[in-house]
Amino acid sequence: MSKEQFVVTIVGGGSRYTPGILKMLVAEKDRFPLSKAVLYDNEYERNAKIGEYGRILMSEYYPECEVVDTTDPETAFTGIDFAFMQIRAGRLKMRASDEHIALKHGCIGQETCGAGGFAYGMRSIPAVCDIIKDIRKYSPEAWVLNYSNPAAIVAEATKRVFPGDKRIINICDMPVGIMNQYADELGVPRNSIEARYFGLNHYGWFTAILDKKTGEDYLPRLREIFSEDLPEDAFSDIDPSWSATFHFMRKMVRECSDGMMPNTYLQYYLYRDHMLAHEDPNHTRADECMEGHEKQIFEMVEEVIANGKLEGTKHAFTIESLKDDDHASYIADLAYAISHNTHDVFLCMTENTGIIPNFSESAMVEVPCMIGANGVEPLNVGEIPTFQKGLLENQFAYEKLTVDACLEGSYRKALDALTLNRLVGDTDRARALLDDYIEANKGYWPELN
Numbered sequence: 001m002s003k004e005q006f007v008v009t010i011v012g013g014g015s016r017y018t019p020g021i022l023k024m025l026v027a028e029k030d031r032f033p034l035s036k037a038v039l040y041d042n043e044y045e046r047n048a049k050i051g052e053y054g055r056i057l058m059s060e061y062y063p064e065c066e067v068v069d070t071t072d073p074e075t076a077f078t079g080i081d082f083a084f085m086q087i088r089a090g091r092l093k094m095r096a097s098d099e100h101i102a103l104k105h106g107c108i109g110q111e112t113c114g115a116g117g118f119a120y121g122m123r124s125i126p127a128v129c130d131i132i133k134d135i136r137k138y139s140p141e142a143w144v145l146n147y148s149n150p151a152a153i154v155a156e157a158t159k160r161v162f163p164g165d166k167r168i169i170n171i172c173d174m175p176v177g178i179m180n181q182y183a184d185e186l187g188v189p190r191n192s193i194e195a196r197y198f199g200l201n202h203y204g205w206f207t208a209i210l211d212k213k214t215g216e217d218y219l220p221r222l223r224e225i226f227s228e229d230l231p232e233d234a235f236s237d238i239d240p241s242w243s244a245t246f247h248f249m250r251k252m253v254r255e256c257s258d259g260m261m262p263n264t265y266l267q268y269y270l271y272r273d274h275m276l277a278h279e280d281p282n283h284t285r286a287d288e289c290m291e292g293h294e295k296q297i298f299e300m301v302e303e304v305i306a307n308g309k310l311e312g313t314k315h316a317f318t319i320e321s322l323k324d325d326d327h328a329s330y331i332a333d334l335a336y337a338i339s340h341n342t343h344d345v346f347l348c349m350t351e352n353t354g355i356i357p358n359f360s361e362s363a364m365v366e367v368p369c370m371i372g373a374n375g376v377e378p379l380n381v382g383e384i385p386t387f388q389k390g391l392l393e394n395q396f397a398y399e400k401l402t403v404d405a406c407l408e409g410s411y412r413k414a415l416d417a418l419t420l421n422r423l424v425g426d427t428d429r430a431r432a433l434l435d436d437y438i439e440a441n442k443g444y445w446p447e448l449n
């Protein structure tokens with residue numbers, strides 16, 4: 001792509017993450033220059049508020065970049081180069097419903113793991129696919145960088161609904177978040193390492209952490225660092241559930257087989273009883289997000305709109321100070337790698353087709369991939385050990401059945417999927433869960449027969 005300026009549409013413009021993405025685009029303006037950022041959402045009010053905030057932000061920090069907010073697909077997707085897709089079908093209210101229903105039946109309802117991931121997947125698949133159809137109608141060549149959750153299930157669905165579409169890239173920021181922690185603990189710059197890794201999204205293991213310059217593998221040193229617990233006050237500045245996750249990582253790493261480093265999300269699958277015991281049915285992660293991050297972001301947005309400016313208020317910032325916001329910046333790194341054909345390595349979801357020869361051929365595995373103007377080119381992984389293979393085959397079968405259930409409208413397959421899920425694991429419980437979820441998800445799920 002030899003363009004001077006790009007047009008990006010943020011799909012899910014009304015999200016609490018959008019202000020962070022807009023600031024990230026400001027931070028990246030020299031490397032990845034934009035003429036326009038479009039915010040698209042199906043909820044007019046939130047999207048319009050963030051659009052208003054975005055126009056004030058850009059007028060001060062990035063006047064070359066126009067900001068448009070719209071609920072109209074044609075306006076949103078005509079003539080764009082990239083869509084950054086980060087939708088949450090049913091918003092946090094339905095995330096809370098997923099969690100509460102799961103806990104009522106004695107199991108974990110995390111947004112991507114277990115019963116919660118299933119319920120959310122059944123909402124996300126139709127929503128994501130309908131939007132990509134619109135994108136393809138108005139911009140057949142645009143790159144769709146999708147990080148809508150539950151990403152593993154969404155990736156399996158987009159692979160089937162858009163066969164051969166190499167410009168849809170499914171990616172997640174968790175590996176980047178974990179690697180940033182590794183870099184900090186190793187005392188090396190954050191972008192100086194790259195990973196070797198295999199698994200499904202939110203279900204994988206690091207096998208090497210390589211210094212990009214020297215090739216040195218830091219993994220043995222990291223395992224040594226992780227053999228000690230963190231000081232109690234570490235991560236005290238983030239939400240309690242995430243702080244607990246990073247502390248728990250120490251134990252997971254110490255107990256991880258085959259000398260690997262696990263993804264944080266494995267805590268739900270490998271320490272199910274511990275995680276369940278720490279859930280509070282009256283105050284789940286969705287409640288924490290609604291009372292915390294979401295509320296703070298919208299208060300900030302309202303304040304900026306009321307002041308009509310950031311300059312001279314507590315919301316002003318320097319571009320330097322933005323460089324630390326990793327949640328958003330990996331997506332600009334990815335867009336940059338595509339537009340400048342860098343062949344940098346990212347962990348992305350891509351069809352297995354022999355990358356892991358002893359694992360299902362058609363699975364959307366999360367593995368290191370070179371990224372350039374031709375999209376994703378995966379690196380080889382090789383055979384994986386029996387423990388991981390067993391877990392992953394079970395998870396993949398569950399994910400596949402979930403997508404089948406959604407695309408075919410099959411109650412039977414939905415029931416099989418939930419029964420197979422390691423965090424449900426029982427037919428009676430799966431049926432009770434499914435029936436409650438069907439009731440709660442009217443208007444979001446396809447009809448199941």
Ligand code: G6P
Pocket residue numbers: 149172173174175177285289
């Ligand atoms: C990580 C995951 C994402 C998830 C995000 C926020 O970054 O990779 O998939 O959406 O965390 O999770 P939260 O529980 O804070 O909403």
Ligand code: MN
Pocket residue numbers: 151172173174202
């Ligand atoms: Mn993720």
